[in-house]
Amino acid sequence: MxxxxxxxxxxxxxxxxxxxxxxxxxxxxxxxxxxQAMKVVDYHQDAPDEITLEINTGAALNLTFLDDQTIRFWMDPKGVLTRKNSSFAVITETFQLDYQVNVIEHTSQYEIFTSALRVVIEKQPMQVQIFDKYQRLLLGDAFPGYTLEADGVHSHKVLRSDEHFFGLGEKSGSLDRRGKRFTMWNSDQPCYSGSTDPLYKSIPFFMSSYGYGIFLDNTYKTTFDFGKTDSNRFTFGAPDGSFVYYFMYGPTYKNILFSYTRLTGKPILPPNWAFGWAQSRGMLTNETLTRKIAEEYRKRKIPCDIIYQDIGWVDGLQNFEWRKDRYQNARKMLSDLREDGYKIIVSQDPVVSKATISQWKHADSLGYFVKDDRTDASYNMPWPWGGNAGVVDFTNPKVADWWGDLQQQVLDDGVQGFWTDMGEPAWSNMESIDRLHMKHMAGMHDEIHNVYGATWDRVVTEQFKKHNPNRRVFQMTRAAYAGLQRYTFGWSGDSGNGSEVTDGWRNLQGQIPLGLSAGLGLIPFWTTDISGYCGEITDYEAFSELYIRWLQFGIFNPLSRAHHEGDNAVEPWLFGDKVEQFARKAIELKYTLHPYLYTMARQSYDFGVPIMRPLFLDYPSDETTYTINDSFMWGDNFLVAPVVKEGQQTRQVYLPKGRWYEYPFSEGIIYKGGQTIEIPVTLGTIPMFVKAGSIIPKMPVMPYIGAEPNAPLIFEVFPDTKEARFELYEDDGVSLGYQKEQYRRTTVRCTPKEGFMELTISPEELGNYRPSEPRNYWIRIHLDTKPSKVYLNDQRLSRKKLTVSDFEKPGAKSAYTYDKDTHELWVCIPDQQHTLQQLKIDY
The missing domain is CATH 1.20.5 (Single alpha-helices involved in coiled-coils or other helix-helix interfaces)
Incomplete structure (x- = not known):
């Protein structure tokens, strides 16, 4: 061969x-x-606004149209479309009354048209594609669109090469989630890094740069893969429970946030004093130390509103009784501090220690604890303090009044609110598999784990309202689920470097995108632990630079709290005279800008827009902003770029389009946007810029919010070539009147014209609130040209040197002055409340 x-x-x-x-x-x-390939075998329209697709595998896919741009998808492998528990997050699915859709059937597909969308459903294989009215693909199923396996339901979507994702709430890492994978499982992660996942809160909501948002309303251990496994698709899935998700079309990010807010509820508005400075530490748990800190703040003339008491204040977990060996007379302490403007916030944990014998036996006998499914006895939870404990089952309706009566004890003493700590529940993470044997009244722990903290926060707030009608709650939490904004505020947990506290620069840097992402998850009222929670401070001088930089970022957190673990004190004066001076200056800045901040808070309540916000939220067409993780917009008008690197002497800042005034405007520098600039920085520098065409409402520095009820209101004007406008929001700061149109909105406009400038202050609009004390308006306009004449309502004003007494005394005669060195025009006029006031400034 x-x-x-x-x-x-x-x-x-x-x-x-x-x-x-x-x-x-x-x-x-x-x-x-x-x-497993799915094909649609039939469909039926169950209601005017919904259709259900019958699938060859026996599954069913329901599409419900909440309005013309919001769709609920519900994939059920068994085709029954029922759920055990109603949603813990969604409060309404009625966006538009009597909405209806018409289905057009073709040979190979179905089509549904709304005024904003075109939805195409391919029959075989089943795939859903959503287009905008210009036939631009927004969201499309990959192949297969769904997988129904033993590990649960997973939805697979086409990933475009230029698509970016933002959101998932308080998650670490860069703002853009593309190429990453995340898990929702509330976990206590002490001293976490910029890549740690999961963390304390689970908010399965994200937005795409293609103009839509997705909220996966499933409380189990859900996962989100934005192209890490497959660069051509992104996937989200759940191991169990109803697979329900909502598609929300924007096309702007702010519109998507508004839809998510309608779906899950408006955030409660904090008391006005909550936006002041707060001091805390782990061992701040006794009367003597509390009084000493309060006295030091006032003596050193550093503004402060809030002092926290950590868990050691309580006699036993969690009986809400003061430790008698640490507090001589808690009621008198609270009364004395309230007279000096302080509000005291105490922590609470969601457990009853077995060492608190009588309370534990009482609660156990009533069935108020989570059960162990192996024994049907109360689950024996190891707890960091107080030994083993019973975990309170807040899904049991009978628990609410019992807990509410307990917490009211200290509210009656004079406490102003709570921070709910350790609600994961404590020291709980993905490795704590024994916890899965916990049985709540509403279900097993794999379903309830991520909403455990949220059910607790709901009880705390609803009971507060029941016992304290028409009074705003202060409640700040660590562990939560989507919808938390209806009950509580947030902080970012145990940040900082636990190995070496002075090496915490990366931890500080990571808090900026973390806080911005929290805001995108509808946590607008948020704080980091200023100084970082973790690490022993043994050398205050060595730690001082990191401390002041953390503080200079922290004052722009809507809620600003200095906090550290153990007995590591982080009061500003401990870090030396220079740092104390810089800290005072930064905290004073926060107080001066309180009217602006409070107005932005109302905006958060109305529309779900965060106060600390990524640049892309305001400049969505500028793709440069997608990669910026170290600076942010603060409300509508400010851009803040904190210094977060050790020894930094210059700071590069990207400024979006427009013109930007350096703030404070002391050097007269204005930058053109659309470029990256580099500015020199010192230890006292906070790089801040304000948009040209802004009007910023301000107030004088006070020792605490509300210390001077008739303080003048300052409007600082940064002119542009077109009209500047600001709508100031005011209310009484403490009641629920803000929900009932008991507020005041005052619109200020400044318009440049040929040869003169016009500024108007409108009478109050909407609402029926007005300040109880008379006050002055002070107008501060940055003006290069010296005015020749100034008129108020056609009456010429006299020019004179204005003094501090003119500034503070209500009823002063209207006048103006111009400082040729600083190029500032100051005008003093009384607040007429109901009368339109018009300034005309001739050049």
Missing amino acids: NPYKKWSLQNHIQKFLFIILLMFIFLPKAVHAQK
Whole structure:
């Protein structure tokens, strides 16, 4: 035989055997995939606004249209479309009354048109594609669109090469989630890094740069893969429970946030004093130390509103009784501090320690604790303080009044609110699998874990309202689920470097995108632990630079709290005279800008827009902003770029389009936007910029919010070539009147014209609130040209040097002055409340 033919035959045999081997490897998978491939066999319209697709596998996919741009998808592998528990997050699915859709059936697909969307449903294989009215694909199923396996339901979507994702609430890492994978499982992660996942809160809501948002309303351990596993698709899935998600079309990010707010509820508005400065530490748990800190703040003339008491204040977890060995007379302490403007916030944990014998036995006898499914006895939870404990089952309706009566004890003493700590519940993470044996009244722990903290916060707030009608609650939490904004505020947990506190720069840097992402998850009222929670402070001088930089970022957190673990004190004066001076200046800035901040807080309540916000939220067409994680917009008008690197002497800042005034405007520098600038920085520098065309409402520095009820209101004007406008929001700061139109809105406009400038202050609009004390308006306009004349309501004002007494005394005669060195025009006029006031400034 020809040897070449023999070799050829052997080669063919080897190829044949190789093909057979490949068939054994891949054919079962191919058959399985083909078996699982979904096709629509029929559909029916159950209501005017919804249709249900019947699938060959026995599954069903329901599409409910909340309005013309919001769709609920519900995939049920068994086709029954029922759920055990109603949503813990969603409060309404009625966006538009009597909404209805018409389904157009074609041979291979169905079409549904709304005024904003075109929804195409391919029959075989089943795939859903959503287009805008210009036929631009917004969201499309990959193949397969869904997988229904033993590990749960997963939805697979097409990932475009230029698509970016933002959100998922308080998650670490960069703002853009593309190329990353995340898990929702509330976890206590002390001293976490910029890549730690999961963390304390689970908010399965994200937005795409293609103009839509997705909220997966499933409380189990859900996962989100934004192209990490497959660069051509993104996937989200749940191991159990109802697979329900909402599609929300914007196309702007702010519109998407507004839809999410309608779906899950408006955030409660904090008391006005909550936006002041707060002091805390782990061992701040006694009367003597509390009084000493309060006295030091006032003596050193550093504004402060709030002092926290950590868990050691309580006699036993969690009986809400003061420790008698640490508090001589808690009621008198609270009364004395309230007279000096302080509000005291105490922590609470969601457990009853077995060491608190009588309370534990009482609660156990009533069935108020989570059960162990192996024994049906109360689950025995190891707790960091107080030994083993019973975990309170807040899904049991009978628990609410019992807990509410307990917490009211200290509210009656004079406490102003709570921070709910350790609600994961404590020291709980993905490795704590024994916790899955916990049985709540509403379900097993794998379903309730992520909403445990939220059910607790709901009870705390609803009971507060029941016992204290028409009074705003202060409640700040660590662990939560979507919808938390209806009950509580947030802080970012145990940040900082636990190995070496002075090496916490990366931890500080990570708090900026973390806080911005929290805001995108509808946590507008948020704080980091200023100084970082973790690490022993043994050398205050060595830690001082990191401390002041953390503080200079922290004052722009809507809620600003200095806090550290153990007995590590982080009061500003402990870090040396220079740092104390810089800290005072930064905290004073927060107080001066309180009217602006409070107005932005109302905006958060109305529309769900965060106060600390990523640049892309305001500049969505500028793709440069997608990668910026170290600076942010603060409300509508400010851009803040904190210094967060050790020893930094210059700071690069990207400024979006427009013109930007350096703030404070002391050097007269204005930058053109659309570029990255580099500015020098010192230890006292906070790089801040205000948009040209802004009007910023301000107030004088006070020792605490509300210390001077008739303080003047300052409007600082940064002119542009077109009209500047600001709508100031005011209310009484403490009641629920803000929900009932008991507020005041005052619109200020400044319009440049040929040869003169016009500024108007409108009478109050909407609402029926007005300040109880008379006050002055002070107008501060940055004006290069010295005015020749100034008129108020056509009456010419006199020019004179204005003094501090003119500034503070209500009823002063209207006048103006111009400082040629600073190029500032100051005008003093009384607040007429109901009367339109018009200034005309001739050049």
